[in-house]
Amino acid sequence: MSINKVTRRKALKLGVAASVLPLVHIRTAGAAGQVSIALWDHWVGQGNDVMKKQIAAFAEKNKVEVKADLIPSASGQILMVENAEAQAKAGHDIYALSVWEAHNHVDDLEPVDDVVGRLIAKYGKTNDAVEYLCKVKGHWLAVPSSSGTQTKGPEGRISILRDAAGLDVVKMFPGSGTTCPGLDAWTWDAHLKAAEACAKVGKNFGIGLGTTSDSVDFAGSLFAAYGAELVNAKGDITVRSDAVREVLEYAQRLVKLLPKDAVSYDDASNNRALISGQSALIFNPPSPWAVALKDAPAVAADTWHFPAPAGPKGRFLPYLPYMWGIWKFAKNKTAAKELLEYLMQRENVEARENATIGFDIPPFVSMLDFKIWETAEPPKGTLWNYPNHPWHKQVAHIAAMPAPPEIAVQIYNQGTMPTMFAKLLSGQSVNDVMAWAENELESFKRA
Amino acid sequence: MADGSSMAISFAPPRRIVRHGSMHRLMRHRSTVALLMCSPLFLLIAGLVVYPAIYAIYLSMLNKNMTEFVGLHNFAFLLKRDTFRLVIFQSCLFAVSAVVLKAFIGFVLAHLMHNIPSGRQRIWRGLLLVPWVIPLALSTLCWWWLFDPSYSAFNYALNVFGFPSVAWLGEAWPARLCMIAVNVWFGTPFFMIMYLAALKSVPEQLYEAAAIDGAGAIQKMLFVTLPMMRNIISITVLFSLIVTFANFDIVRILTNGGPESKTHVFATYAFQVGIQSGNIPLGASVSLFMFPLLAVFAFFVLRNVNRRTKEIAA
Amino acid sequence: MSGAAATAGVLVPARRHASLHRQRAWALWGSYAALGVFVIMFLVPPFYMVMTSLKSPAEISGQAGNPWFVHHPTLQNFIDLFMMRDFRGFFLNSAMITTVTVSVSMVISVLAAFGLARMGFKGSQTLATGVFLTYLIPNSLLFIPLFQIIGALGLINNVRALALIYPTLAVPFCTWIMMGISARSPASWMKRH
Structure with missing residues (x-):
């Protein structure tokens, strides 16, 4: 995810500063109890401000003292503190967990079926990826959150795609309304053709073959579209399948069209490729667009967000969620649950959404109609197709799904899929790559 | 100091x-x-x-869920993995070559510094200490900008002189060399300052005595300087080796282990399997992998240092 | 010593002296030149850092032109930094932690070094070796148990925790350096006590 990296580097620039947690301490008169929450430090500062206000209001109303800490995902800090707290059985009551962390801490988390049950009753279903990541053995272990949750569909340059590849993305995916005339034509084959055309004019697609999440999420979306699973839901290794071969053959053609430095891409590289105007398309949340508004206005005004390409098995949108878990050792679980339910109320989610310029994606389908995505500009409507609307017919997907999560987390975090692509680029054959992956996966199963 | x-x-x-x-x-x-x-x-x-x-x-001796004691199973498991064998090779390459280079360049610099009049040394020492003074994470970030393939300042300079661009961090060997270079850049000043201090403490009479015996520069170096500096060299090399084996920042920031895991070292790999993939015991095993070897090495080095110290004192 | 040797001893140095002098001058200038080359190499990244700090975000993301120089220098980055309310807090934190770390490490290591090196007791040598060996455990591995300890002390999310952690990491090496110094301090100092 672009943002993680950007803030990571920013935080590193501040040096020691990164090691000091910003602290929000809300004390209300006559507080009856105390509850503490570790929040993801949003890269859009206003998002944090609104969150603080909401928490203050909650504290005031319920006569609870709330201690809220903002923890940056920079240099893995949010992960480290989380693991340390889980080990020490001490720390916050509520912790902001990313992607795989509910599964990584099954034994440490308090089930929150009641909270999520009430939220679902009120707002309807969440998407499948959320369920896969938050629900373990029939129990919700974390409350899906909007803060930090993002999708990584294509984000492309209107003019370059139109002039070089003949794709008028604004017409194909209009910035309002509930139809996308160009949806059916937007397939992985069309994607490959466009990548080729843009590479010819020196505007390669900025797709990375590193091991950070942007690279992994892209590869995951491609694998899923062909029905290719490295490990199936039962936990069997299914590398040697026609579907995987098909993906690798596709990738063999694609990797040659990527920037020379694709293998050393991290989550900031693709952002910079787009902002600097060197790239026609990247897969990312709208953060580079938001940065370009200030640093490269011409690029921003020429950027459009749209759904993922489709393959034989459907259209899969990379989805990277954050969630809030309550530790089993939490001292005030009742207040923690109340706070989480309150924070996920529609009006609160929307207020934060407006503050974060539409970056956060709510987990409930019914909340995808917020005005902010329609009004954000320039160009007007650029964010309209960023959230996963029902008429996009996309499946929210996390790479390596539906493999059993304890294996999937390793496939994801060790970047097995993009590494397979990188090996193709270095000249290895499809069979070599499959053999390598098989060997890796066997060790993941045993680990 | x-x-x-x-x-x-x-x-x-x-x-x-x-x-x-x-x-x-x-x-x-x-x-x-x-x-x-x-x-x-x-x-x-x-x-x-x-x-x-x-x-x-x-x-490091627990199973993944930390519910069971498995002894050395994690280590045995790691040794069987190709990726981990690559990590061992890379860590050793990184640490050993970086330490040797740091010690060598530091030694040369200390001598150069020793050659110039003491009054002028201060400013030169100050300038050469700059890399050591900047926090490593920060300066590595700067190196990353310099190497950054799409807009590398180094590549810009190469192009100006008519050379083609280099994918500094995009291919295994250039990336490994870049990591080593950054570590050498950061660590050399420490060696220089330690060796300079050691040089200054070698009694001038020893050189005079050697000169009377007809020793040339090389002989002075071999028979006076080196023996007098043996302990400090052992200690700094040992210390630096331990610290370099544990280095995290450089690889994490420059390559995050890529391309194709060909630049992972113990610390970054441990982070990936331990923290990111939720297998803390395995991550601990990765971190501790060098422990026995380094402990034995340290034991012998320190014993020799002690022995020599006694000889000098006797 | 024969007389011949003595005469040679008088004659040779005169010639040798001149050549030695030339040699020394060469060595001196050679040293300056070599040091200069190293200084330039060492200062490339800091130079680039300074240049980058003077660029506007737009210039950096533009990725065009010579990256080694600033085309539209701006102090905006520094102004923003100093205007940031948090930054002042961070800066004060850093300054405070540094001061505490340095003083605590100094006190502990000077005391210990003196004890180990000068007033040796049974097993002091083994202990000194042991102090050094603490570095064998990578810092990255210490953080989980350290977190437990800090938690037990009620110092989680507290700047003061750093004043405990940093000296721990610095003290062993400081002790070793200090041991050398105290071993060499004049022995007469001891006798006066």
Whole structure:
């Protein structure tokens, strides 16, 4: 995810500063109890401000003292503190967990079926990826959150795609309304053709073959579209399948069209490729667009967000969620649950959404109609197709799904899929790559 | 840090000046005082290093969910993995070559510095210490900008002189060399300053004596400088080797282990399997992998240092 | 010593002296030149850092032109930094932690070094070796148990925790350096006590 990296580097620039947690301490008169929450430090500062206000209001109303800490995902800090707290059985009551962390801490988390049950009753279903990541053995272990949750569909340059590849993305995916005339034509084959055309004019697609999440999420979306699973839901290794071969053959053609430095891409590289105007398309949340508004206005005004390409098995949108878990050792679980339910109320989610310029994606389908995505500009409507609307017919997907999560987390975090692509680029054959992956996966199963 | 070389003489055995009567009580008294003086150090180390270390070793011997004691199974498992064997190779390559280069360049720099009049040394020393003073994470970030393939400042310079661009971090070997280069850049000043201090403490009479015996520059180096600096060289190399084997920042920031895991070192790989993939015991095993080897190495180096110290003191 | 040797001893140095002098001058200038080359190499990244700090975000993300120089220098980055309310807090924190770390490490290591090196007691040598060996456990592995300890002390999310952690990491090496120094301090100092 672009943002993680950007803030990571920013935080590193501040040096020691990164090691000091910003602290929000809300004390209300006559507080009856105390509850503490570790929040993801949003890269859009206003998002944090609104969150603080909401928490203050909650504290005031319920006569609870709330201690809220903002923890940056920079240099893995949010992960480290989380693991340390889980080990020490001490720390916050509520912790902001990313992607795989509910599964990584099954034994440490308090089930929150009641909270999520009430939220679902009120707002309807969440998407499948959320369920896969938050629900373990029939129990919700974390409350899906909007803060930090993002999708990584294509984000492309209107003019370059139109002039070089003949794709008028604004017409194909209009910035309002509930139809996308160009949806059916937007397939992985069309994607490959466009990548080729843009590479010819020196505007390669900025797709990375590193091991950070942007690279992994892209590869995951491609694998899923062909029905290719490295490990199936039962936990069997299914590398040697026609579907995987098909993906690798596709990738063999694609990797040659990527920037020379694709293998050393991290989550900031693709952002910079787009902002600097060197790239026609990247897969990312709208953060580079938001940065370009200030640093490269011409690029921003020429950027459009749209759904993922489709393959034989459907259209899969990379989805990277954050969630809030309550530790089993939490001292005030009742207040923690109340706070989480309150924070996920529609009006609160929307207020934060407006503050974060539409970056956060709510987990409930019914909340995808917020005005902010329609009004954000320039160009007007650029964010309209960023959230996963029902008429996009996309499946929210996390790479390596539906493999059993304890294996999937390793496939994801060790970047097995993009590494397979990188090996193709270095000249290895499809069979070599499959053999390598098989060997890796066997060790993941045993680990 | 006026005199780093003096570490060499740090293990002078207790000098018993008087050995009878009431002085005995004083001796005992002195030991007690000494023990008291060391107690803050021991408390700190016991509480914040020894206990965590034992805990970490214990952690490395658990299964993934930390519910079962599995002994050395994690280590056996790691050794069977191709990726991990690659990590061992890369860590050793990184640490050993970086330390050798740091020691060598530091040695040369110390001599160059020793050659110029002491009055002028201050400014040169200051300039050469700059890399060591900037926090490593920060300066690595700057190196990353310099290497950054799509807009590398180094590539820009190469292009100006008509050379083609290099994918600094995009291919295994250039990336490995870049990592080593950054570490050498960062660590050399430390060696330089330690060796310079050692050089200054070599008594001038020894050189004069050697000169009278007809020794040339090379012989002076071999028979005076090196033996006098042996302890400081051992200690700095040992210390640097341990620290370099544990280095995390450089690889994490420059390549995050890529391309194709060909630049992972112990620390970054441990982070990936331990923290990111939720297998803390396996991550602990990765971190501790070099522990036995380094411990044995350290034991022998320190024993030799002690022995030489005694010889000098005797 | 024969007379011949003595005469040679008088004659040779005169010639040798001149050549030695020339040699020394060469060595001196050679040293300056070599040091200069190293200084330039060492200062490339800091130079680039300074240049980058003077660029506007737009210039950096533009990725065009010579990256080694600033085309539209701006102090905006520094102004923003100093105007940031948090930054002042961070800066004060850093300054405070540094001061505490340095003083605590100094006190502990000077005391211990003196005890170990000068007033050696039974097993002091083994202990000194042990102090050094603490570095064998990578810091990255210490953080989980350290977190437990800090938690037990009620110092989680507290700047003061750093004043405990940093000296721990610094003290062993400081002690070793200090041991060398105290071993060499004049022995007469001891006698006066």
